[in-house]
Amino acid sequence: MTQLTRPHSPPSKPRLYRTLQCPHAQRVAWALRSLGIDHEIVEIDLANKPEWYPEVNPRATVPALELPDGKVLIESSEIVYYLEEAYGSGLEGKSLLSKGPVRALSNSHHDLYICGQGFSSAYGAFVRNTDRTKKDEIHTQLLSALKDLINTFPATGLPSKLAIIHIFPHLWRLNVVGPYWRGLDIPKNKDFQPYWNLVEAASKDEGFLKTRPEEEDTIKAYGKWYKERI
Numbered sequence: 618m619t620q621l622t623r624p625h626s627p628p629s630k631p632r633l634y635r636t637l638q639c640p641h642a643q644r645v646a647w648a649l650r651s652l653g654i655d656h657e658i659v660e661i662d663l664a665n666k667p668e669w670y671p672e673v674n675p676r677a678t679v680p681a682l683e684l685p686d687g688k689v690l691i692e693s694s695e696i697v698y699y700l701e702e703a704y705g706s707g708l709e710g711k712s713l714l715s716k717g718p719v720r721a722l723s724n725s726h727h728d729l730y731i732c733g734q735g736f737s738s739a740y741g742a743f744v745r746n747t748d749r750t751k752k753d754e755i756h757t758q759l760l761s762a763l764k765d766l767i768n769t770f771p772a773t774g775l776p777s778k779l780a781i782i783h784i785f786p787h788l789w790r791l792n793v794v795g796p797y798w799r800g801l802d803i804p805k806n807k808d809f810q811p812y813w814n815l816v817e818a819a820s821k822d823e824g825f826l827k828t829r830p831e832e833e834d835t836i837k838a839y840g841k842w843y844k845e846r847i
């Protein structure tokens with residue numbers, strides 16, 4: 618339920634302005650939970666934005682994180698990095714970074730980030746296409762971008778929690794809405810095994826489960842962008 622009046626500022630603990638359906642906002646909600654940071658959540662209805670919301674975030678997008686010192690952070694990746702630096706690194710058992718050589722880890726995050734952007738453009742084309750004659754070609758491009766993304770995972774297994782929080786909210790939504798709106802099936806073969814390993818691990822993660830919307834609501838909400846089933 619969207620808050621009608623602007624909550625008192627500054628908050629006494631970090632306050633996340635989010636929309637449950639938004640994958641970018643889920644990154645922040647998931648990171649807050651994973652790091653055990655006490656926080657509050659204010660739900661923003663993007664279809665009916667409260668008049669006061671641009672005072673919090675002049676871009677009027679979600680997520681935004683308002684801190685007790687009055688600062689407001691926007692851009693989900695930056696917020697997650699901030700949370701890891703401010704609350705995670707150094708606290709026993711709470712960091713979102715896997716243990717291991719720091720340099721190798723930062724390289725793998727960088728690659729994930731870059732490929733994530735490549736993935737975004739294939740995903741955009743996939744969402745926009747309602748032409749059945751182009752369906753196969755567009756699916757092939759999307760699956761190839763997904764393969765590039767999962768090929769950046771470490772050979773030994775899954776990427777760090779930081780990287781998973783960065784990519785999985787989007788990948789989960791693709792796996793929920795893609796089959797319904799576009800008849801997409803992500804192959805269950807060896808090429809896509811890292812993807813299925815990720816799905817299996819992340820789907821059991823408490824922070825993920827507590828911050829995701831219901832599948833049926835997501836399918837419905839994404840109709841706004843997918844428009845028609847093909």
Ligand SMILES: N[C@@H](CCC(=O)N[C@@H](CS)C(=O)NCC(=O)O)C(=O)O
Pocket residue numbers: 636638639640641642663677678679680691692693694
């Ligand atoms: N790059 C931003 C993207 C945020 C974003 O695009 N959020 C969407 C919702 S998922 C939004 O607020 N859109 C504004 C609107 O629909 O009016 C981030 O990662 O935080």
